[in-house]
Structure formats: structure tokens, C-alpha cells
Amino acid sequence: MEVFLKSVSALNDETRVLILRFIDANGECCVCDLQASLEMIQSRLSRHLKILKDAGFLRVERKGTWAYYSIRTPLDRFRTEALEEIRYLSLELPPLKKSSEIGACKI
Amino acid sequence: MEVFLKSVSALNDETRVLILRFIDANGECCVCDLQASLEMIQSRLSRHLKILKDAGFLRVERKGTWAYYSIRTPLDRFRTEALEEIRYLSLELPPLKKSSEIGACKI
DNA sequence: TTACAATATCAAGATATGTTGATTTATGGA
DNA sequence: TCCATAAATCAACATATCTTGATATTGTAA
Numbered sequence: 001m002e003v004f005l006k007s008v009s010a011l012n013d014e015t016r017v018l019i020l021r022f023i024d025a026n027g028e029c030c031v032c033d034l035q036a037s038l039e040m041i042q043s044r045l046s047r048h049l050k051i052l053k054d055a056g057f058l059r060v061e062r063k064g065t066w067a068y069y070s071i072r073t074p075l076d077r078f079r080t081e082a083l084e085e086i087r088y089l090s091l092e093l094p095p096l097k098k099s100s101e102i103g104a105c106k107i
Numbered sequence: 108m109e110v111f112l113k114s115v116s117a118l119n120d121e122t123r124v125l126i127l128r129f130i131d132a133n134g135e136c137c138v139c140d141l142q143a144s145l146e147m148i149q150s151r152l153s154r155h156l157k158i159l160k161d162a163g164f165l166r167v168e169r170k171g172t173w174a175y176y177s178i179r180t181p182l183d184r185f186r187t188e189a190l191e192e193i194r195y196l197s198l199e200l201p202p203l204k205k206s207s208e209i210g211a212c213k214i
Numbered sequence: 215t216t217a218c219a220a221t222a223t224c225a226a227g228a229t230a231t232g233t234t235g236a237t238t239t240a241t242g243g244a
Numbered sequence: 245t246c247c248a249t250a251a252a253t254c255a256a257c258a259t260a261t262c263t264t265g266a267t268a269t270t271g272t273a274a
Contacts, residue, residue, distance in 0.1 A: 001121060001196050012119045013262080014108060031221060044263060046222055065220040065271050081188040089108050120232080138251060151233060153252055172241050172250040 003056075004078075010055030011082055015040070016048050018093075020057060020071075021086050026096045028061075028070040036097040057083070110163075111185075117162030118189055122147070123155050125200075127164060127178075128193050133203045135168075135177040143204040164190070 010016060022038065023029055029037075034045055049069055052058045057079060059072040075083065117123060129145060130136055136144075141152055156176055159165045164186060166179040182190065 001124065001198055004124070004192060004196055005119065005121060008115055008118045009261090011115045012112065014112060015262085017108065017111070041264070042221070043223080043265075047262080050222080062221095062271090067221060078188055078192045081185055085111060085185045089111055091108055116231090122232085139249095148234070149251070150235075150253080154232080157252080169241090169251095174251060 006055050007057075007079060007082070010051050010057060011086075013048070013051075015044075016052055017086055017089070018091065019045075019048055020052060020083065021089065021091065022093055022096075023058065023069060024071055024083060024087060025093055028068045029096070030066045030068050032066070033096065033098055034069070037094050039094070113162045114164075114186060114189070117158050117164060118193075120155070120158075122151070123159055124193055124196070125198065126152075126155055127159060127190065128196065128198065129200055129203075130165065130176060131178055131190060131194060132200055135175045136203070137173045137175045139173070140203065140205055141176070144201050146201070 011020075018038065019034065022034070031042070031045060031049065034040070034049075035042055038045070049058065049060075053060055053069070057072060057075070058069050061068045061070070071083070118127075125145065126141065129141070133144075138149070138152060138156065141147070141156075142149055145152070156165065156167075160167060160176070164179060164182070165176050168175045168177070178190070
């Protein structure tokens with residue numbers, strides 16, 4: 001029950017659904033890319049990324065001071081279905097801004 | 108997004124997961140059966156049943172003053188997967204008390 | 215070591231959700 | 245019509261969650 005509710009409550013927020021969808025569509029992203037692309041302040045983003053990670057949807061890989069988040073694989077059946085459902089929601093994704101690659105990360 | 112979040116938020120409560128699991132296991136139940144079996148006060152149960160119904164998991168059929176709730180069919184793919192996930196959670200279901208059938212419904 | 219950049223965490227306030235007891239609505243029978 | 249029962253809704257309070265700005269942590273380079 002706990003694990004199930006943790007997954008479900010992680011999904012129960014529009015911001016996190018958007019983050020999941022965005023990373024699903026664009027692949028691995030670092031926090032500052034997400035900040036730039038999704039126009040969210042850092043503490044807010046960091047909080048939601050942690051929730052998604054703790055719920056088993058995301059993994060983090062640290063490279064120096066950067067933290068790269070990506071969809072965790074393999075996902076179990078329910079999380080896979082949830083992601084699939086999110087994949088076909090009609091929501092407009094902002095374009096990816098790769099601030100980390102062009103050295104524009106000054107947040 | 109709205110529909111998805113409505114489904115997800117309906118699942119995001121231990122009480123509602125138990126109710127879904129109970130009705131899934133026992134079939135159509137009236138509110139007073141659920142009250143007796145799950146030992147919940149009427150207003151609490153009624154609230155959660157409404158949320159599950161509005162989220163598309165349950166349907167109601169009224170017979171006189173009784174309201175019978177059952178799993179809505181057909182369920183879409185995501186709701187079906189969610190229900191399947193709930194079906195295999197290790198939670199102990201209380202036995203069904205069919206108070207409505209033996210005329211013991213005096214709540 | 216010191217400074218700085220990227221990320222994480224904390225504290226406070228705002229909003230949403232769950233619980234309970236009281237009230238209301240709806241249905242059927244006297 | 246009037247009453248009783250089942251169910252739904254309301255109001256008040258408690259608890260949880262989200263947002264923001266401030267602070268702490270971690271890694272890199274001078």
C-alpha cells in the first residue's frame with residue numbers, strides 16, 4: 001500500500017506530470033535545463049524532482065555540480081502505464097532550453 | 108490533464124483504495140453494507156464513494172432508498188491497470204457484512 | 215583555503231484534502 | 245400527509261501539500 005500510494009501521490013500534481021512528460025520527451029535533463037525550459041524557480045523544481053525520484057519514476061546521475069535526471073529504467077508495470085497515459089495527454093510542452101550545454105547556466 | 112489528475116487524486120487515499128479493493132473483491136455493495144463491513148461512519152464513506160464515482164471508477168444504481176455501488180465497466184486502460192495494481196496489494200480485507208440483506212440496516 | 219556555481223533543504227504562509235457530527239434530501243410505508 | 249430510514253451534503257476543524265525566499269550543502273577551480 002505504501003509503495004502504491006507513494007507512486008500515486010507523486011503523480012497527483014500537475015507540475016510533476018509536466019516534468020515527467022518533459023523528461024520523457026527530451027531525455028536526460030539537468031536541473032538548470034529544466035529551470036530554463038519550464039520557467040520554475042529552483043527550490044520548487046528540486047522539490048518535485050526529489051518526489052518523482054523517491055517515487056521511483058526518475059533517477060539522478062551527478063556529473064560535477066550538475067544533477068542529470070532521467071526516466072528510471074526499467075519501470076514496473078503500473079509506472080509504465082502511468083507514463084504512457086501521461087505521454088498522450090494533450091498538454092503543450094515548452095521547448096527544451098539546453099542552458100547547461102551553452103554555458104548559460106547562471107542561476 | 109484534468110481527467111488524469113482526477114483519476115490519480117481519487118486513488119491517492121488509503122481509504123479509497125480499500126473501498127475499491129473491497130468492492131472489486133465482493134461485487135456490488137450498498138452503502139450500509141460498506142459501513143458495516145469497513146466500519147466507517149456514513150458521511151465519510153459517502154464522500155469517498157462520490158469521489159470514486161466522479162473519477163470514473165464506480166457506478167451507482169439506486170434501488171429504493173439504497174444506493175448500490177459497483178466497479179464501473181468498461182474501465183479505460185489506466186483505470187484497469189490501477190485496479191489491477193490494487194488487486195495485488197497485500198492489505199487485509201474485512202469480511203463482507205450484508206446488513207442490507209438481513210434487514211439489519213439501522214444506521 | 216577561498217570563492218563561486220549548481221543543487222538541496224528549510225521555514226513560513228497559502229491552499230487543498232480528510233474527518234466528524236449535524237443537517238438536508240429522497241424514498242417508501244402507515 | 246406524516247414519519248422513518250438510507251444516503252448526500254454542509255460546516256468546522258485538523259492535517260497534508262505546494263510555493264516562495266532564505267540558507268545549507270556539494271563540487272570545482274583559482
